[in-house]
Amino acid sequence: MKYKSDIMEVVHSMMEDAHKVGLLSDSKMKEMDRLCLTKITPLTPADIKAIRERELLTQAAFAIHLNISKNQVSDWERGVKKPSGTALKLLTLVKNKGIEAIA
Template sequence: MTKEYRSEAMAAIHETMEALHEVGAVGKKTMRTFDDTCLTNAQPIPPEVIRALREREHLSQPVFARYLNVSKNLVSDWERGVKRPGGPALRLLAIIEKNGIQAIA
């Protein structure tokens, strides 16, 4: 999975810190701080975009739910705006939006 950085400078700094972490010069706590500073947050996805994404991939709600490891009812709730995806589901939706369902299949 590729990381999305706030800027090219942040990418360079983060990659340097990762190398230092791998050789033991930087601890886990420091790396968590750099992750938080350098990496972008997942952006909310509106209900209509979730539905369009599912339809673009030619998937029914139950099949789409299986790919995301959630219930069909939850996908339905997302598409109606009753609930919003968060955490890992939001990341998976962003990956599907960018690379297609084959990215997680």
């Protein structure tokens, strides 16, 4: 998870604990998620290529860091496929914090 700030991470953690013991409803927990967590937005093929190039990585090396195939990176950069789920979260993390965040 990517938090908007360190304090939001602390607040979210406290609210998760309250939710686990039944002191916070599911709807309120979802609201806390929305308030505390960074929204993951789709990345364009150009965005993905720019992230990789900024990190000075080949498609093959980038793929190794993301635990995917080189062909998958190529498909994203050409717009043949779009990253989603865990892959999109990892890409967003690399975009925001650099490759060291997942290395």
